[in-house]
Amino acid sequence: MNLSEAKDFVVSTASLKEVRDFCREIFDKINLPQEQKDELVLAIAEAAQNIVKHGYKGVEETTDRMEIKISLKDNDLEIGFFDKGKAVVPENVKHRKLDDIKPGGLGTFFIKQIMDNAVFKKDQNGWVNHLVLTKKI
């Protein structure tokens, strides 16, 4: 099955549930084990959360929107995230060491665990950041 769907969301923690619902609706159309669907929803929600938490750090409230595009071609799943927050320096995107037990720093780790690849692209088309997550499913 091939598909491509996109939706934009206000950059806010209040949008994260909406992001998950959007993903779940799409993954319901794909024949995948529920466990894998749950993992993919988690990875996407963590990436969206990173935009809110880090891209808009210090911003109380914004009307800016972020866009999430989910595409499936053959068995290649690609999820694009577009935002106009602070420019990400990919080299600075790190997760904490797992044995350094403390709150925070796990979102990026989850994304890396779940997805095959996470790359910031330079083809922003008016956006500031364009993150692409890919996974063979």
Add this chain to the structure above:
Amino acid sequence: MSYKVTEEGNISTVFLNGEIDMDVTEKAKEVILPLVEAGKEVHLNLKDVSYMDSSGISVLIESHQKALEKNTKVVVKEVSKSVLKVIMMAKLEQILNLE
């Protein structure tokens, strides 16, 4: 997210319900941490938590660490399968008190 708290002796049980993400972590901490600060043994019942992300995991870690400081403990109970998966991905199953 919604919650219910029951008390029995020195044990406070917090029943969390719904999805725990960054949008509700402050609310969750406002419920849990004062109980820990008061020296209560806190049982977090996650039977009705269907989703938890890294923010929710941070609440569990912070509560656990605060409890150690206060010489008490936080016990995480009846974890749903999907939440247990996230806890295990973070390799916290040996750190948190899971029952």
